[in-house]
Amino acid sequence: MSDFLSNFNKDNYKKEREEPPVKRQPAEQPEEKSLEPEPAVEVSETQRTESRRQKTELTEVDESYQGKQKRKKRLIIIGVMALVFLSLVVYYQMSHVKMPNFTDKELSEARVWATENKLQVETEQEYSLDKAANTVLKQSVKAGNRVKKGDTIRLTSSKGPDPDQQIKLPDFSAMSKQEAENWIEENKATNLSLIEEYSDEVEKGKQLRFEIANAEVTQQNYRRKDAAKVFYSKGKETYKKDITVPDFGRKNRSEVETWARNNEIAMTYEEATSNDIPADSVISQNIAANEKVAKKDAMTVVVSLGKGFTIPNFADYTLEDAANAVDGVQVQAKGVYTNDLPYGQLVSQSVAAGTVLNAKDELKVQVLYSLGQPYLKDLRGNTLEGDLQKYFYDEFQSKGANINYVIRHVDSDQPKGTVVGMSTHSVYLPLEHTVSIDISLGNLGSAPNSFPNNQQQGTGGGSDDPQNME
Numbered sequence: 030m031s032d033f034l035s036n037f038n039k040d041n042y043k044k045e046r047e048e049p050p051v052k053r054q055p056a057e058q059p060e061e062k063s064l065e066p067e068p069a070v071e072v073s074e075t076q077r078t079e080s081r082r083q084k085t086e087l088t089e090v091d092e093s094y095q096g097k098q099k100r101k102k103r104l105i106i107i108g109v110m111a112l113v114f115l116s117l118v119v120y121y122q123m124s125h126v127k128m129p130n131f132t133d134k135e136l137s138e139a140r141v142w143a144t145e146n147k148l149q150v151e152t153e154q155e156y157s158l159d160k161a162a163n164t165v166l167k168q169s170v171k172a173g174n175r176v177k178k179g180d181t182i183r184l185t186s187s188k189g190p191d192p193d194q195q196i197k198l199p200d201f202s203a204m205s206k207q208e209a210e211n212w213i214e215e216n217k218a219t220n221l222s223l224i225e226e227y228s229d230e231v232e233k234g235k236q237l238r239f240e241i242a243n244a245e246v247t248q249q250n251y252r253r254k255d256a257a258k259v260f261y262s263k264g265k266e267t268y269k270k271d272i273t274v275p276d277f278g279r280k281n282r283s284e285v286e287t288w289a290r291n292n293e294i295a296m297t298y299e300e301a302t303s304n305d306i307p308a309d310s311v312i313s314q315n316i317a318a319n320e321k322v323a324k325k326d327a328m329t330v331v332v333s334l335g336k337g338f339t340i341p342n343f344a345d346y347t348l349e350d351a352a353n354a355v356d357g358v359q360v361q362a363k364g365v366y367t368n369d370l371p372y373g374q375l376v377s378q379s380v381a382a383g384t385v386l387n388a389k390d391e392l393k394v395q396v397l398y399s400l401g402q403p404y405l406k407d408l409r410g411n412t413l414e415g416d417l418q419k420y421f422y423d424e425f426q427s428k429g430a431n432i433n434y435v436i437r438h439v440d441s442d443q444p445k446g447t448v449v450g451m452s453t454h455s456v457y458l459p460l461e462h463t464v465s466i467d468i469s470l471g472n473l474g475s476a477p478n479s480f481p482n483n484q485q486q487g488t489g490g491g492s493d494d495p496q497n498m499e
Contacts, residue, residue: 124177124178125177128170128172129172131168131172132165132167132168133160133164133165135163136163136165136186139165139184147179148178148179150183151181152183152184155185156189157188157189157190158190164187165184165186167184168182169183191253192252192254195252196251196252196253197251198248201236201239202235202236202239204236206234206261209259210223217253221259222257223258223261225260225263226261227263228265233264234261235262236260236262237261238259239257240259240260242256243256270322272294272323273319273321274316274318274319274320275318277318278312278314278318279306279307279310281311282298282332285298289328293325294326295325296328296329297328298329300331300332300387301334302334302335302336307333308334311330311331311332312331312332313330314331315329339384340381340385340394341354341355342378343360343382346396348364348373351396355394359392359393359394360396361393361396362397363395363397364397364400365398365399366401367460368402368459368460370401371399375396375399376397378395378396379393379394402459403432403458407454407455408448408454409448409454410448414436414448417436417448417466421433421434430458431461432458432462434463434464435464435465437467437468438470440470440473441472441473442469443469443471444469444471445469445470445471447469448466448468448469451465
């Protein structure tokens with residue numbers, strides 16, 4: 030043993046460390062071996078004993094080795110257990126999520142969170158006066174608790190206030206707009222609208238009117254879902270004079286109407302005839318061009334009716350000349366019988382003298398002149414019964430005299446149908462009068478008495494019955 034260790038003294042050890050390793054030469058190509066086996070090398074018993082002795086002398090026994098091995102095993106076991114526990118913790122953390130508090134939050138927010146964390150959501154809804162629609166009211170898992178992914182959570186959300194609930198409406202006329210807004214918010218009457226309008230009569234902030242859309246709904250049976258409007262005054266509206274008035278001279282009326290409508294001007298249109306300005310064109314305006322006006326201001330323009338036709342006094346014209354008295358106007362001149370006016374004097378005209386007619390008027394005037402009193406001439410001997418109707422109409426009735434006749438058929442030697450007698454003739458008559466006329470039957474050879482007892486009366490219709498010829 031000492032000899033063996035002496036070979037590893039300090040100097041020899043250093044020497045061996047310092048000596049470079051011997052570089053081996055590449056082995057030569059071995060010759061082809063013989064097929065005969067090499068003789069076995071015999072090892073003596075002494076050499077084996079010496080080798081075991083050397084190994085035994087080189088082994089050094091460590092008394093703490095067994096304790097270290099036990100501690101190592103305990104540490105391994107503890108590590109494995111810790112690793113398993115950590116794995117379980119990690120698995121639990123990964124398979125479970127912490128439930129947030131969704132109360133008073135939007136239902137959509139809870140749905141998004143559930144989708145992201147692989148949870149199913151069941152929802153229920155109930156009316157709530159305090160919470161807006163789709164707000165979470167309750168949740169099945171308390172906030173802070175963990176829930177396994179894939180499980181189902183139940184959420185109760187608000188449907189908002191009950192729309193069918195009846196609401197007692199206040200007296201809005203006694204409330205300001207702000208008080209009305211507070212009442213609407215408190216009672217969640219979202220279908221009741223507050224609208225402001227300008228008013229020249231009602232003070233700002235006061236109620237103008239209250240309207241319910243459904244005629245069957247009253248203030249007594251009003252429900253939250255019923256649409257209604259409360260109008261409040263904004264006071265009198267004032268505008269700045271910042272609108273420039275154009276020159277409308279000779280402009281068409283439609284152009285003025287468009288400008289007035291676009292600028293909210295209260296335009297008044299007056300009309301007048303003009304021989305120079307075409308019809309529907311502006312003659313004048315009460316506010317000069319380039320002046321400034323404001324919205325709702327009043328303005329007036331005069332629009333041309335075209336050429337005017339002044340009606341004269343037809344007393345200055347004769348019956349024959351009246352028809353051509355006014356160029357462009359149809360004059361219907363006619364003579365009528367009168368009781369007290371001389372022949373040719375004006376009786377009446379349908380349009381007063383001095384009146385100016387325009388294209389919108391009926392350009393027609395009726396003028397009547399006096400023909401004096403009606404005169405009945407002698408019709409005996411020459412006039413036939415069939416001519417009486419035309420004669421009395423053309424001569425009297427068409428000219429305003431209600432002169433009629435009745436006929437009597439009498440025996441006579443005159444040709445049948447000839448006028449052989451008249452109760453009145455060759456005289457001026459009043460405007461109301463009836464004449465008796467005898468008509469020959471043509472059945473006698475000599476002249477009969479003028480008015481026999483057997484007589485028939487008639488009118489100019491050729492019949493035996495009296496007839497009014499008017």
